[in-house]
Amino acid sequence: MSDIPSISDQAILGARGPKNRVDPNLPYAWLVEPEPTASGNVEDVATVFLTNRECPYRCLFCDLWKNTTDERVVAGAIPRQIDYALARLPPARHIKLYNSGNFFDRQAIPYEDYSDIAHRVARFHTVIVENHPALCGAGCLEFRDLLKAGAKRQIPEREERGMPYSSDVRGEQAPQLEIAMGLETVHPDVLPRLNKRMTLNDFTRAGEFLSQNDIAARAFVLLKPPFMVEDECVDWALRSVEFAFDCGVRICCVIPTRSGNGILDRLAAEGDFAPPRLASLEAMLERGIALARGRVLVDLWDIERLFQCPHCGLRRAERLRHMNLSQRILPPIDCDCA
Numbered sequence: 230m231s232d233i234p235s236i237s238d239q240a241i242l243g244a245r246g247p248k249n250r251v252d253p254n255l256p257y258a259w260l261v262e263p264e265p266t267a268s269g270n271v272e273d274v275a276t277v278f279l280t281n282r283e284c285p286y287r288c289l290f291c292d293l294w295k296n297t298t299d300e301r302v303v304a305g306a307i308p309r310q311i312d313y314a315l316a317r318l319p320p321a322r323h324i325k326l327y328n329s330g331n332f333f334d335r336q337a338i339p340y341e342d343y344s345d346i347a348h349r350v351a352r353f354h355t356v357i358v359e360n361h362p363a364l365c366g367a368g369c370l371e372f373r374d375l376l377k378a379g380a381k382r383q384i385p386e387r388e389e390r391g392m393p394y395s396s397d398v399r400g401e402q403a404p405q406l407e408i409a410m411g412l413e414t415v416h417p418d419v420l421p422r423l424n425k426r427m428t429l430n431d432f433t434r435a436g437e438f439l440s441q442n443d444i445a446a447r448a449f450v451l452l453k454p455p456f457m458v459e460d461e462c463v464d465w466a467l468r469s470v471e472f473a474f475d476c477g478v479r480i481c482c483v484i485p486t487r488s489g490n491g492i493l494d495r496l497a498a499e500g501d502f503a504p505p506r507l508a509s510l511e512a513m514l515e516r517g518i519a520l521a522r523g524r525v526l527v528d529l530w531d532i533e534r535l536f537q538c539p540h541c542g543l544r545r546a547e548r549l550r551h552m553n554l555s556q557r558i559l560p561p562i563d564c565d566c567a
């Protein structure tokens with residue numbers, strides 16, 4: 230890998246293609262998928278991909294800007310988006326409100342909507358939002374408290390409507406707020422070059438703050454970010470996962486770094502980036518689960534891009550899916566290509 234300096238915001242913006250067309254009154258996607266819980270069960274998690282203003286950070290690897298608006302959405306739009314998605318999704322016990330940025334960035338999610346949002350999701354067991362470690366502060370505590378208040382409001386409303394309490398309703402108990410933060414990597418040379426404007430101390434402080442305030446944390450870790458060679462990528466991802474658990478994180482999601490945001494495609498052409506091999510993702514999940522420190526998942530979105538053999542790709546992906554859910558290491562897939 231060449232020894233190039235950090236890449237500027239301008240260069241990152243300049244390499245981008247066009248955004249997708251989005252409607253500020255509609256989420257841009259919604260789905261329900263299973264996830265392992267801390268207690269060892271597998272439960273359904275709804276994810277609502279909220280349409281809102283683009284994140285002001287310019288992380289080198291990020292492609293979330295593609296489904297964002299240029300301007301802040303009007304007050305009321307986010308609760309409407311949540312209503313729209315929930316009306317179309319099957320029941321789930323947990324919900325992710327992912328906004329392609331930072332939930333507690335007030336230019337992203339209007340502050341005046343916090344209460345209406347909390348009320349809409351107070352019946353879930355866990356409410357998971359994304360946030361940059363530098364933005365973990367008073368807003369998180371306010372939203373946590375609004376979830377508690379929202380849970381209390383659910384009881385008379387359900388009684389009025391003659392709705393019995395079912396297993397997907399927590400009753401008086403407020404949802405557990407969980408904040409998902411990007412750690413990306415603990416590699417001392419690579420992290421500063423990702424343009425995330427975060428140090429490991431920032432992440433540690435955010436983890437402590439959340440633990441002290443009864444807010445759960447999850448971390449995103451990149452497998453093979455730019456400027457990293459294949460032979461080292463599993464070790465660094467594993468060290469990053471261990472660091473996240475040391476900071477109080479309960480679940481780590483490891484994401485194979487993907488091109489497609491413009492700047493990573495340029496770095497790929499220059500030899501400073503290549504996606505990880507499927508074998509590295511497999512090794513990462515095996516070693517992450519073997520740590521037995523907390524849940525470790527690998528992100529399987531668009532996994533087909535990592536297939537190298539027409540005979541075993543699907544079976545390998547299926548094995549990873551089962552390992553994600555069971556948190557157990559399954560026998561490797563046999564194939565002549567190995």
Ligand code: SF4
Nearest residue numbers: 284286288291329330
């Ligand atoms: S903070 Fe998150 S959403 Fe914002 S640019 Fe970085 S990775 Fe993307």
Ligand SMILES: [Zn+2]
Nearest residue numbers: 538541564566
């Ligand atoms: Zn094969």
